[in-house]
Amino acid sequence: MIAISACLLGFKCRYDGKSKKNSALIKLLESEKILPICPEQLGGLPTPRAPSNLVEGDGFDVLDGNAKVINSFGDDNTEAFIKGAYAALDMIREQKIKRCFLKDKSPSCGRGEKYLTGVTAALLIRKGYIVEEFS
Numbered sequence: 001m002i003a004i005s006a007c008l009l010g011f012k013c014r015y016d017g018k019s020k021k022n023s024a025l026i027k028l029l030e031s032e033k034i035l036p037i038c039p040e041q042l043g044g045l046p047t048p049r050a051p052s053n054l055v056e057g058d059g060f061d062v063l064d065g066n067a068k069v070i071n072s073f074g075d076d077n078t079e080a081f082i083k084g085a086y087a088a089l090d091m092i093r094e095q096k097i098k099r100c101f102l103k104d105k106s107p108s109c110g111r112g113e114k115y116l117t118g119v120t121a122a123l124l125i126r127k128g129y130i131v132e133e134f135s
């Protein structure tokens with residue numbers, strides 16, 4: 001089984017109420033069992049919601065208490081992002097998943113190749129999971 005950012009599967013869970021459906025990826029995974037995850041929703045944030053950014057560091061720094069996640073209104077969403085990351089980790093552990101395909105350029109899911117590493121990606125990498133990034 002593979003955990004996947006839900007927006008890549010077509011779930012309209014992004015901050016703007018839209019998805020980032022990746023049809024090629026969905027086709028590639030036709031025969032796989034998959035677990036959709038959206039850490040920002042798991043953290044209790046509504047959809048749609050104001051976009052958030054990592055401030056003063058990346059997801060690893062957020063986990064260590066040295067950076068924050070702030071939305072475009074200036075609200076501090078750090079706690080929700082950390083809560084969502086641990087909720088995703090719990091689901092992934094429960095299903096004995098080893099690989100995670102996550103959305104790039106996201107303050108939650110980004111793997112850090114095109115943007116800073118997101119909070120959930122950082123937690124999963126730190127816990128030894130294979131995290132790959134998709135657009």
Ligand code: SF4
Nearest residue numbers: 005006007014038109
């Ligand atoms: S990138 Fe991650 S947190 Fe953002 S909408 Fe997609 S699944 Fe949810």
